[in-house]
Amino acid sequence: MPTPVSWWRYLLVTAILVLFAGAFYIAAFGLPSAQVDAQDFVDLQQGSNPHEGFRRAHAKGFCIAGDFVSSGALAQYSNAPMFAATTTPLLGRISIAGNNPLAPDLKAPVRSLALSIATSSTEVWRTAMNTPPVMAVRNPQDFYQQLQALGNGTIQQFFAEHPESAAFRAWAADYQQTSSFATEVYNSINAFYLINDVGTQQAVRWQAVPRAAADHEIPAEFAGSDDALQNEFAARLAADPVIFDLVFTLAEPGDDEADPTVLWPDARQQIVAGQLVIRDMTPQADGACNAINFDPMVLPTGMAATADKILRARSAAYAESYRRRAREQ
Ligand code: HEM
Structure with missing residues (x-):
């Protein structure tokens, strides 16, 4: 004893x-540092009065369908089947950021394009792209605090305490929203790897670059409606398909592929992988996109995630948001 x-x-x-x-x-x-998980993100993003049955972020949107017409120009970098010289059907969703499914289109600071391109049930590429080319922060904890600061009116102080937000702030200072979802540039922001037949890995980011010329004056016939951008897109699509070039930017040694706050130099090589041709749109409630979780970690053979921590946090949060709305629908 x-x-x-x-x-x-x-x-x-x-x-x-x-x-x-x-x-x-x-x-x-x-x-x-205080860890945040998917529950924390989705609790914060949905707010105290969740809109049941809807995505907890980017709640307002509509489904789109069309084709990805690949030129084959990316095939030397990736053996993903959709990058061969071939046409693959695409399903997608165009949305505005925010948790309100009835928000006025023209007030949203961020517009988005999500895609699912699948050559079989196992070869699927999903991407969710936004109008900014970079994030203001580089890790999930800081993004959580950024969302809190946006909510409580301290975002300027937050930016001042986060010098890594410089590229984002510079972009935001110059950015002018266009008059159409069809004329915005949408960015992957996070970087990924392309992997070819011999296993060579190339870090890339991508953008959907509109073929239609942009202007900044919303036509009067649409301007008064909360659904101004949806209505404008419908009118445009009734006349012609909406087309984007899918442009990949190749990193060079020394470019940080795990840091979404840093833009790579303008001189980096770009490759047009093909065109996104959007032919149809449907309301999200009865459209095919309703059942899709546009998880950026869903990648085909020939693509892989970088070490960017934001990607893992996104994947977990999108799954949690999906679980909540699926239970409610
Ligand atoms: C840690 C950072 C982030 C978190 C926690 C987050 C969280 C979320 C959540 C919860 C949703 C709803 C998902 C659903 O129910 O399907 C969502 C949707 C979306 N996010 Fe993020 N997000 C983050 C970063 C980003 C970034 C960097 C981008 C752009 C590259 C982005 C683009 C989108 C888009 C486009 C959607 C809508 C997808 C759709 O149409 O279903 N997010 N986000």
Whole structure:
């Protein structure tokens, strides 16, 4: 039976060991930051009064369908079947950021294009792209705080404390929204790898670049409606398909592929992989996109995720948002 003195010794030695282990951890990995998980993100994004049955972010949108007409120009970098010289059907969704499925189109600061391009049930490429080319922050914890700051009116202070937001702020200062979903440039923001037959890995980002010329004056016939951009897109599509070039930018050694706050230099090589040809649109409630989770980690053979931490956080949050709305529908 240990005496009271030996108990004290035992506790003292244990406390010293714990202190050493803690010091070692901090030296090796830095101070642990508060982790946020998918539940935290979706709780914050949906707000206190969730719109049941809807996506918890980018809640307002509509489904689109058409084709990805690949030129084959990317085939030397990736053996993804949709990058061969072939045409693959696409399903997608055009949306505005925010949790309100009835929000006025013209007030949304971010517009989005999501795609699902599948050559079989296992070879599927999903991407969800936004109008900004970079993020303001580079890790999920900071993105969570950015969303909090947007909500409580302290975003300018947040930016001042996050110098890595410089590229995002510079873009935002110059950016002018166009008068149509069909004339915006949509960006992957996060980088991915293309992988070819011999296993060579090439880091890339991509953009959907509109074929139609942009202007910034919304026609009067649409301007008064909360659904101005949806109505404009419908009128445009009734006349002609809406076409985007799918443009890939190739990183060079030294470009950081895991940091979504940094733009790569303008001089980087670009390859037009083909055209996104949008022929149809349907309301999301009864459209094919309703059942799709545009998880950016759903990738075919010949593509892989980089180490960008935001990608994992997105994947987990989109799944949580999907689970919530699927339960409610
Ligand atoms: C940690 C960072 C991010 C989080 C936590 C987050 C969270 C979410 C959530 C919860 C949804 C709803 C998903 C659903 O129910 O289907 C969503 C949708 C979306 N997000 Fe993000 N997001 C993040 C970053 C980004 C970035 C960097 C982009 C652009 C490259 C992006 C583009 C989109 C788009 C386009 C949609 C709508 C997809 C659709 O039409 O279904 N997000 N996001």
